[in-house]
Amino acid sequence: MMVELVGQSGRDPDNVAANPARLVNVYAENTTEGERVLKSVLGMARHAQLGGVFVRAMSRVDGKTYAVCGGHLWRIRTDGTSVDLGAVDIGRASIAGNNGYVCVQAGTRYFVYDPQTDTLTEPAAGAFEDVGSVEFFQNYTILTEAGGRMFAWSELVDPTTLPGLNFSTADGKDDNLLRAFAMDGRLYLFKEESTEAWYNTGDAGADALARVAGGVWDIGLLSRDMIARFEGGAFIVGSDGRAYLVSSGGFQPISTPPVETATKLQRPETCLTYSDEGHTFLCIIFKDAPAWCYDLAMNEWHERAEGVGLGPWQVAASCRIGHEWAVGRNNGEIAILRRLNADGTQPLVREITSRTLRMDGVRAVLREFEIFPKQGFSAGEIGLQISRDGGATWSLPKPKAIGGPGEYGRRVIWRQLGQARALNARLRWTEPQDVCMSTHARIVT
Known part of the structure; x- marks a missing residue:
């Protein structure tokens, strides 16, 4: 049979x-x-080795790939070389562009790299000192308050200037902000137990942003890095331990009971995405277990492991370098995802x-x-x-x-x-x- x-x-x-x-x-x-x-x-092919360990964030700005690793900001070239652009800070990080500028949150500090002058600066604080994440939204750079509920925005097209009055409070629910995320022409503010949607009013300065009527949901993030962007929306692990697709103001659950058990019993650290031959993979990375990966084309889950013992996939961020997808690894390596049927010098066990x-x-x-x-x-x-x-x-x-x-x-x-x-x-x-x-x-x- x-x-x-x-x-x-x-x-x-x-x-x-x-x-x-x-x-x-x-x-x-x-x-x-x-x-x-x-x-x-896809297997992993070593592309570049950055100084230090723990790639904290990766992003493309103006067609170039940037990463935060070892407390520094790096530019990664397609030929496998990398450039140290300067010291930022250790700890969790996020990267966003703004009309060619590279905006970086690292630890609780905010930096701006100007590729025209090749300078990395730390702008004067605006409405608050400690920054929890950075995002680009309709020519504004958005900063969220670490451990608080305030968020602020820069001058239009100028991420180096943070006016003290350009802020508001995400107070739809009584919980703290974790991450700002722009999609669908809205700014989504993901919090510990809820999410809010805001929009650009068209006004200037302190009146530039306002909350969408009814734009509050009782689902937040499990932790600040449990979110990744894909074409069409965001992939998150919510505060309830479920995996969701988020788009157009809706939260579509996609996790299965085994996935939810894994997020409860094991140690989820971050989410990332990559694609291959028509498949978009949305991955939950665990510190102590193989990653769970959702195939958007097939609506099915598989696992991504590393090493002969099928241990955790030691990656923390993903981004395109040229026309290929790459991952940032915990040892500071940048690896290109290719159909090699091997993970560097290690076998790819299937x-x-x-x-x-x-x-x-x-x-x-x-x-x-x-x-x-x-x-x-x-x-x-x-x-x-x-x-x-x-x-x-x-x-x-x-x-x-x-x-x-x-x-x-x-x-x-x-x-x-x-x-x-x-x-x-x-x-x-x-x-x-x-x-x-x-x-x-x-x-x-």
Whole structure:
């Protein structure tokens, strides 16, 4: 019989036996013939090494890529070189442009880099001293107050000038501001337990911004970095631990119970986005677990891990460099995402764990298990493990050759796998080869 091995990652961290299904470093897509196939995620190629550690933020301004790392602002060139533009501060950071200027919040300080004069300055404070985030909104630079509810805006087209009266208070709900975010022609102020929408009134100075009527929602951010921009809106993890798409004033929940369990039990740190061949991936990065990534094209989740042990994906920010997507890593490295089937010098381990396949309630002999990878283009092996107890324990891996270049008709079959009333299959491969396979397998009992 033909069975579909897995749809999307569904393993609940606190109830693995309920559904052990996982896609790790693999995602599904539909072919033009209507078949579902599994593809490898993009690997990482080292592009530049910045001074210090912990890339805190990345952004493009005027077609150039900037990053905050090691308490400095950097410009990253397409040829892999980088330029130290000056010291800012350590701690959480955000970057925004304003008509060529590069505006940086680092720690609780605010800086402006002018590429015309190649100078980095710290403007005099306006309505408040401690800055929590920076954003560009209709020719204004918006600053939020760290640990407070005030937000301020610069002079029009001049982020170096912060008038003391250009401020307001996000007081729709009784909670503090975390992040300003511009989209849909509005300024969204994400707070600890709520969100407010503001608009440009067209007036000048202190009357430039006003809150949209009814523009208050009872959903905030889980933490200040749990938000990322994608074309069409924002991706957030809300204060309730759920993942949402935010656009046009609406919050669309997209998380599954396993994702929400992960945000509750594990340590989410940030959100980031990237795209590949028509797929936009919205990722929740964890300090102590693989990332959960939502495929906007397929409306499905998979996991992104790093290393042989499938540990956390050690990235903190993403941005385009030229026409390619790049990530900023915790070791200060900037890596380009490419179809390398490797993470730098480390293997890109791809692992599929099936949903539970039940044998009609009777003990059956599993005589054959066959998978259907793309063949004749790359060599390598795939290992199979079997679990008969819902993923609690696994058999030793049994490797099978995929078949080298030109071997288009080679079958990949495991035989005489024992008896089971229900089983889970785990497939794993590590070779730096582009292996694509059907989501279906053939089972003979």
